[in-house]
Amino acid sequence: MVREELSSETEYRFVEALPSISDYSRLRAAVGWSELSLEAMEVGLRGSLYSVCVYHGEELVGFGRVVGDGGIYFYIQDVIVLPEHQGQGLGKVIMSRIMAYLAEHARPNSFIGLMAAKEAQMFYERYGFARRPSDRPGMFLLWEG
Secondary structure (H helix, E strand, O other): EEEEEEEOOEEEEEOOOOOOOOHHHHHHHHHHOOOOOHHHHHHHHHOOOEEEEEEEEOOEEEEEEEEEOOOOEEEEEEEEEEEHHHOOHHHHHHHHHHHHHHHHHOOOOOEEOOOHHHHHHHHHHHHOOOOOOOOOOOOOOOOOO
């Protein structure tokens, strides 16, 4: 199901749907992430539990998704905002929508994980995620329902 909402305060449009493979690839490249095969991206995106796209006009400028088994494990992946659109709160909106999805679907004691760059860890801490010990990468949150 595709749910679309226009932001009344900006020219951004938020759509709960998967992006095209070409748009997803373009976002990844814009933030310096590794290149993936088209097949890998297609299979990977299809396996998403939830995703939200941010459009500025017709251009995809932000994206985030949740993957996992839908019961015990949920992982937040691919929270991306194009550099020229950063600093406008789009990442916060993406995360707010992801957290709303988790509030509806995660059960008590579900494990919610993510991998964050060191410079982004504080961003995720505001949503309740804790840093793991230095010998164990990533961040986590045990859902309390």
